[in-house]
Amino acid sequence: MMRKPRPFNKHGPRNSKAPRLKQKKKRDLEKSEITVLESSKAELDGMNPEEIQSFNVLPLSKMTLKGLREAGFSVPTKVQRQSLVYSLRGVDVVAAAKTGSGKTLAFIVPLDGLGVLVITPTRELAYQIFEVLNKVGKEHDFSAGLVIGGKDLKYEWSRISSCNIMICTPGRLLQHMTENAEFVTDHVQELPAERQTLLFSATQTRDVKDLIRAGCSEPVFCSVHEHSKTSTPKGLQESYVLCSPEEKFTFLWSFIRHHRKRKILVFLATCKQVLILVFVATCKQVLILVFVATCKQVLILVFVATCKQVLILVFVATCKQVLILVFVATCKQVLILVFVATCKQVLILVFVATCKQVLILVFLATCKQVLILVFVATCKQVLILVFVATCKQVQYYYNMFCKLHPGLSVMGLHGSMHQLRRMAVYDEFCRKKNAVLIATDVAARGLDIPAVDWVVQVDCPEDVTTYIHRVGRTARYSCSGEAILLLTPSEEPAMLDCMKAKNIPIEKIDVDSSKLQGANVKMEIVLSKYNNLKEEAVRAFKSYLKHVALMRNKKVFSVTAIDCDAFARSLGLVVTPRVRFIEKQLKQKGQGNTATPGATTTQHNPSVSLKPKLTTLDFGGAGDSDEEEEDFLSTAKDQTIYLPPEDPQDPEAAEEPNVTQSKKKKPITKYAVVKKLLKKNLQINTRVVFDEEGEEILDPRKQQISQAARTEGEEEAGGINIARLQKIMSEEDKVDKKVHAYKQKEKNCLKRRTRELAREAKRARVAQSSTLESLPVDEQEQLALFLLRNKN
Numbered sequence: 001m002m003r004k005p006r007p008f009n010k011h012g013p014r015n016s017k018a019p020r021l022k023q024k025k026k027r028d029l030e031k032s033e034i035t036v037l038e039s040s041k042a043e044l045d046g047m048n049p050e051e052i053q054s055f056n057v058l059p060l061s062k063m064t065l066k067g068l069r070e071a072g073f074s075v076p077t078k079v080q081r082q083s084l085v086y087s088l089r090g091v092d093v094v095a096a097a098k099t100g101s102g103k104t105l106a107f108i109v110p111l112d113g114l115g116v117l118v119i120t121p122t123r124e125l126a127y128q129i130f131e132v133l134n135k136v137g138k139e140h141d142f143s144a145g146l147v148i149g150g151k152d153l154k155y156e157w158s159r160i161s162s163c164n165i166m167i168c169t170p171g172r173l174l175q176h177m178t179e180n181a182e183f184v185t186d187h188v189q190e191l192p193a194e195r196q197t198l199l200f201s202a203t204q205t206r207d208v209k210d211l212i213r214a215g216c217s218e219p220v221f222c223s224v225h226e227h228s229k230t231s232t233p234k235g236l237q238e239s240y241v242l243c244s245p246e247e248k249f250t251f252l253w254s255f256i257r258h259h260r261k262r263k264i265l266v267f268l269a270t271c272k273q274v275l276i277l278v279f280v281a282t283c284k285q286v287l288i289l290v291f292v293a294t295c296k297q298v299l300i301l302v303f304v305a306t307c308k309q310v311l312i313l314v315f316v317a318t319c320k321q322v323l324i325l326v327f328v329a330t331c332k333q334v335l336i337l338v339f340v341a342t343c344k345q346v347l348i349l350v351f352v353a354t355c356k357q358v359l360i361l362v363f364l365a366t367c368k369q370v371l372i373l374v375f376v377a378t379c380k381q382v383l384i385l386v387f388v389a390t391c392k393q394v395q396y397y398y399n400m401f402c403k404l405h406p407g408l409s410v411m412g413l414h415g416s417m418h419q420l421r422r423m424a425v426y427d428e429f430c431r432k433k434n435a436v437l438i439a440t441d442v443a444a445r446g447l448d449i450p451a452v453d454w455v456v457q458v459d460c461p462e463d464v465t466t467y468i469h470r471v472g473r474t475a476r477y478s479c480s481g482e483a484i485l486l487l488t489p490s491e492e493p494a495m496l497d498c499m500k501a502k503n504i505p506i507e508k509i510d511v512d513s514s515k516l517q518g519a520n521v522k523m524e525i526v527l528s529k530y531n532n533l534k535e536e537a538v539r540a541f542k543s544y545l546k547h548v549a550l551m552r553n554k555k556v557f558s559v560t561a562i563d564c565d566a567f568a569r570s571l572g573l574v575v576t577p578r579v580r581f582i583e584k585q586l587k588q589k590g591q592g593n594t595a596t597p598g599a600t601t602t603q604h605n606p607s608v609s610l611k612p613k614l615t616t617l618d619f620g621g622a623g624d625s626d627e628e629e630e631d632f633l634s635t636a637k638d639q640t641i642y643l644p645p646e647d648p649q650d651p652e653a654a655e656e657p658n659v660t661q662s663k664k665k666k667p668i669t670k671y672a673v674v675k676k677l678l679k680k681n682l683q684i685n686t687r688v689v690f691d692e693e694g695e696e697i698l699d700p701r702k703q704q705i706s707q708a709a710r711t712e713g714e715e716e717a718g719g720i721n722i723a724r725l726q727k728i729m730s731e732e733d734k735v736d737k738k739v740h741a742y743k744q745k746e747k748n749c750l751k752r753r754t755r756e757l758a759r760e761a762k763r764a765r766v767a768q769s770s771t772l773e774s775l776p777v778d779e780q781e782q783l784a785l786f787l788l789r790n791k792n
């Protein structure tokens with residue numbers, strides 16, 4: 001929550017007249033400014049958006065203009081120009097513009113603070129908008145609130161109603177609307193008749209349903225890049241690689257290893273007449289230059305070389321008198337320079353080299369008299385954003401990479417993380433210059449991390465819209481960037497068709513498989529050491545299969561096209577975890593087939609190994625529960641799993657034994673027994689003890705939870721309240737002490753009773769024996785003492 005604090009002095013709120021007068025003066029000034037702005041809004045009618053070259057020409061308040069200036073925004077972008085001329089007039093606007101084109105500012109600038117509700121799809125995006133609002137609107141007196149899940153709900157309760165601007169995610173807003181009695185919801189549940197709605201997206205449709213949902217009335221459409229040839233930003237280079245699921249981890253590992261920061265400089269110079277050479281070379285792939293120059297008097301060389309991939313320069317120059325060399329080289333991937341120069345008198349060298357990945361320089365110079373060297377070499381660091389399909393994959397990939405040490409700092413971001421951790425990871429990644437962030441689609445929409453160089457989509461996006469948002473995390477505003485998509489052979493044709501239809505310029509690239517570095521052995525070693533990581537691997541495996549099975553577009557996604565065994569191995573698992581929902585599907589399919597006489601009852605796909613195997617392990621406890629699997633199937637009512645049509649002609653299919661019809665008796669598992677009992681609705685008896693008055697005697701051991709803890713459990717968790725937790729802890733402590741005392745008492749009682757019994761038994765034995773001599777000496781002594789004591 002952002003609230004401007006009320007002015008205080010040491011006696012409480014300030015009450016002197018001076019500040020009030022100052023405030024009145026400020027309000028009067030504001031009123032007069034609003035009147036001027038209202039009248040100048042009419043000028044917007046005849047304004048040509050393309051002619052707006054500065055925010056200053058727009059009817060904006062001095063405070064907004066100051067905020068924009070200080071945040072470094074002076075010239076509005078296309079979407080800002082086109083939408084502001086309408087939104088500042090109070091008209092509803094529906095705008096579509098490519099990712100990174102400045103839509104956030106386009107809807108923040110017109111916010112007047114009377115009562116604004118900003119709804120965004122993800123928490124990170126809400127947080128980012130809140131930050132931009134704080135920056136641009138810092139001169140204003142509005143109060144703004146960030147209302148997102150994962151924060152303390154009760155803390156927000158009383159404060160939320162006093163906010164002028166509320167930036168929220170839909171879930172949290174709904175939670176306040178239903179649970180918060182102090183939240184005045186009239187204007188949210190029933191939107192005021194006089195309102196303005198702005199709808200901004202990178203993938204806007206003119207779908208009437210969308211507009212109705214957003215509550216737009218007669219909106220103005222600003223489709224900024226409607227006539228653009230592509231749907232993705234200009235500076236973005238897009239490519240895809242054909243890669244089966246089992247090769248994905250290896251690809252990602254090799255990709256990250258390849259982008260480690262490597263700068264190798266070997267430099268050696270000693271110091272003792274005219275050739276002028278100006279050399280300009282540009283090359284897209286590989287530029288190899290071997291340069292040998294000898295000169296007696298003056299040798300001047302100006303050398304400019306740019307290359308996209310590999311630039312190798314071997315340079316040998318000898319000169320007797322003056323050797324001047326200006327060298328500028330930029331290369332995206334590998335720059336290797338071997339430089340040998342000898343000169344008797346003056347050697348001046350200005351050397352500037354920038355390289356994104358690997359820069360190797362071996363430099364040897366000898367000069368007898370003057371040697372001046374200006375040397376600047378930078379090897380650009382990279383920020384890589386990796387998208388995978390599920391939270392569990394993020395978790396596993398992140399932890400595994402941390403153990404494998406790829407040479408780059410790795411981070412993970414997904415929706416199941418605690419909100420504070422999510423924000424910390426996001427902030428840290430924004431600050432880093434050389435890192436990898438593995439994320440789910442929570443990072444796909446709206447996030448503005450300006451320096452992202454690569455977007456790697458390890459798992460195919462759900463649809464083209466998601467693809468556009470994901471790749472839009474790079475090449476933002478005026479920057480350039482690259483995006484790579486991994487497509488499995490079964491996903492490739494249909495996905496490419498969808499992309500073509502949406503004007504996505506994507507090129508296929510081949511990967512030299514000999515250069516891929518596998519990490520399987522290392523992974524297996526790590527998994528054998530860390531059991532929890534193995535469980536994570538199983539969860540990642542299952543969650544990916546579930547994800548693929550749940551995808552709507554069955555032309556693109558096919559779970560049966562996945563080689564489960566190979567995929568499990570690629571994650572470092574020695575045995576393939578059992579995936580019950582696929583088996584179930586195959587079983588159902590098999591049973592269905594039996595009804596059709598003559599039909600082939602087997603389901604076989606050569607690349608599929610979904611049948612239960614002897615080597616298959618059931619990680620039920622460690623992985624997702626069966627219930628979860630059933631839930632997932634039942635909730636996905638419209639999302640049935642696609643099984644390829646059977647081919648009765650397939651000879652292999654005919655030979656394959658039908659697993660589902662196998663007569664082998666299933667082993668009875670504990671799970672099956674419990675399931676059976678639950679079906680019968682059997683209840684286990686409970687023992688209740690009553691005292692003489694008929695009151696139930698409660699067993700203190702079963703009352704081990706304090707009242708405070710009980711009510712806490714019943715309350716909805718809305719973040720962590722340290723004070724409340726401390727109170728609960730102290731009460732719990734008291735209960736624990738009581739229970740301990742009770743147990744101790746019982747223990748002592750038992751000991752005493754055992755001793756008494758032993759003594760009685762001894763006495764009985766003495767009575768039976770005729771003489772005391774028949775007893776051992778120590779027992780004789782004890783008995784004598786006992787008799788003496790009783791006698792007294």
Ligand SMILES: Nc1ncnc2c1ncn2[C@@H]1O[C@H](COP(=O)(O)OP(=O)(O)OP(=O)(O)O)[C@@H](O)[C@H]1O
Pocket residue numbers: 072073074075076077080097098099100101102103104105201202445446447448450472473476477
């Ligand atoms: N007028 C401007 N001048 C300079 N930079 C700007 C301007 N407007 C926006 N930017 C910068 O452009 C970048 C992208 O802006 P923004 O996040 O608003 O894009 P977007 O269109 O909302 O992207 P997405 O569709 O991904 O959400 C930001 O870093 C922002 O600071």
